[in-house]
Amino acid sequence: MKSKKHLLSFISILIGAICLLTYEAIGTKVEPDGALVEPFFLLPLSYLFIFVGIILLLFTSITSVLKRK
Numbered sequence: 679m680k681s682k683k684h685l686l687s688f689i690s691i692l693i694g695a696i697c698l699l700t701y702e703a704i705g706t707k708v709e710p711d712g713a714l715v716e717p718f719f720l721l722p723l724s725y726l727f728i729f730v731g732i733i734l735l736l737f738t739s740i741t742s743v744l745k746r747k
Contacts, residue, residue: 694727
């Protein structure tokens, strides 16, 4: 790996992608009484992990460029 400082951001983005894939794999269903059953909590978690990963990636990249100058 080129740089270990980007590892945390890549792991965060990977966890977000796994949450999205898990949400799609589990799917949704409607119970006989009309209740909707879905793993909704995975959507905001995935967006949060992806957002944090992108912010960390930008932050570490910018600080790396500034340290070189």
